[in-house]
Amino acid sequence: MAKTTASPEQSVPASPEAVPAQKLPVKKLIMFGVPLLVVQLVLVYFLITKFLAPSPQAPGGTEAQKTERQAEGGKEGHGSQKEGEGESEGKIYVVKDLIVNPAGTNGTRFLLTTVGFEVTTPEALKELENKDVMVRDVLNTILTSKDLTTIVNIEGRESIRKEIEQKIGGILRGGALTNVYFSKFIIQ
DSSP states (O other): OOOOOOOHHHHSOSSGGGSOOOOOOHHHIIIIIHHHHHHHHHHHHHHIIIIISOOTTSTTOOHHHHHHHHHHHHHHOOOOSOTTOTTOOOEEEEEEEEEEOOBTSTTSOOEEEEEEEEESSHHHHHHHHHTHHHHHHHHHHHHHHSBHHHHHSHHHHHHHHHHHHHHHHHHOSSSOEEEEEEEEEEEO
16 A cells, blocks of 8 residues: 655645634634734824824914904903013913812812913013923912802802912012913802
8 A cells, every 4th residue: 555645735725715714712802803903092092182183271272363463452452461571372281180178168179170370471481381390289279278168159250369469479589470260150
């Protein structure tokens, strides 16, 4: 009896349909697929936020926002600019997402706020940036000393605005604080 050896060509099936489909085990799919998906989602998020949709809170904002601020400043005419400043617009320093517990709530309620400070000079803006910790401390002290009824009331909110303007204005040495804005004021 003659021995026949199988040549390599005979061991390979002729058509792809003859090969049984190999399934990827579920364990490998979970181990590699889910982290890969998460990494892709994070990458897409950062690409969109950094390049396609720039932050409206970025210094200066978009051209439309600058134009809108200039138009509003020209309409109001409330004399916030000093003599000799010309048409220069105020600089705004923003303290984002400050969370405090109002007085008398025993930690059951909180206030989430974003506060903007309009100053007259770039030096004052730089000074606020350098004194960020002091600014946040003043805001924490003022907002935690107010009870919920004062915070909710519009007149109370205006008195808080005046108090913040007075205390933060006292910190500044290189310019003047012209306005205080609450761009976010959420009570939970």
